[in-house]
Amino acid sequence: MSMIHDQDLLDRYMQGDEKAFEVLLQRYKSKIYTSIYLFVKDHALAEDIFQEVFIKIIDTIRKGRYNHEGKFVQWAMRIAYNMCVDYHRRNKRRAHINPTDDFDIFDVLRLSDDGPETQIMRSETHNRIRKLVDALPEEQREVVILRHYADMSFKEIASLTRVSINTALGRMRYALINIRKMMSERSDLVLQ
Numbered sequence: 334m335s336m337i338h339d340q341d342l343l344d345r346y347m348q349g350d351e352k353a354f355e356v357l358l359q360r361y362k363s364k365i366y367t368s369i370y371l372f373v374k375d376h377a378l379a380e381d382i383f384q385e386v387f388i389k390i391i392d393t394i395r396k397g398r399y400n401h402e403g404k405f406v407q408w409a410m411r412i413a414y415n416m417c418v419d420y421h422r423r424n425k426r427r428a429h430i431n432p433t434d435d436f437d438i439f440d441v442l443r444l445s446d447d448g449p450e451t452q453i454m455r456s457e458t459h460n461r462i463r464k465l466v467d468a469l470p471e472e473q474r475e476v477v478i479l480r481h482y483a484d485m486s487f488k489e490i491a492s493l494t495r496v497s498i499n500t501a502l503g504r505m506r507y508a509l510i511n512i513r514k515m516m517s518e519r520s521d522l523v524l525q
Contacts, residue, residue, distance in 0.1 A: 339405040347394060358387065361406050365413050371478060372417035382420065386413045407489055414493050465512045473508035476501055 337345075337356070345353035365386065370379040389412055393399050399408075466477055479490045491501040 343394065343399065343405060347397075354391070357405065361409060364406070365409055368410060368479075369413050369417055372414070373420060378420070382413070382416050386416055389416075407485070410485070410489075411493055465515050468515055469508050469511055473504050473511065476504040477508050480505060 337353075339357060339360075342353040342357050346357070362383075366379060366383045369382050369386070370376065373379050373382065386409065390409060466474055469477065475494065476490055479485045479493065480487070485493065487498055487501045487505070491498040494501065496504075
């Protein structure tokens with residue numbers, strides 16, 4: 334079942350095959366949970382929102398209102414993002430994406446079985462990049478994380494964050510400019 338396309342799994346689920354939805358959940362749970370956590374910065378809250386996301390997904394599918402053929406993960410990510418935004422609106426705060434000491438976006442990336450030297454170098458590089466990304470303005474940091482972690486297209490980022498595609502592209506452009514500038518100005522981040 335792990336090789337079956339998302340839409341086929343959804344079709345099977347709508348016909349009563351509960352295992353098909355379990356495969357979808359397993360396929361995307363890490364990506365969706367991590368994106369939620371990046372916004373709310375709290376494990377318990379992220380777990381609660383994650384459960385709400387999948388309850389909403391199941392409810393929508395069961396009511397026959399799912400119509401995003403071939404785009405399940407983008408649809409699920411949009412629901413997760415909207416629930417995070419709703420949470421922050423209720424708490425009168427804007428969503429912030431800041432890696433914390435106990436969580437780093439690069440911890441979820443799969444690493445190959447390289448030698449210890451390569452792993453140390455990679456870890457140091459990730460720490461430097463994280464410091465640079467942390468120093469970006471919020472909108473730029475958000476686009477960098479959605480583009481490079483969530484593998485979202487600029488069109489998807491624009492839609493998700495409710496800005497034009499040109500704004501999303503501009504934010505990425507300025508993020509890269511700012512990272513390059515910080516790298517040249519802040520040698521302490523690059524050399525440490």
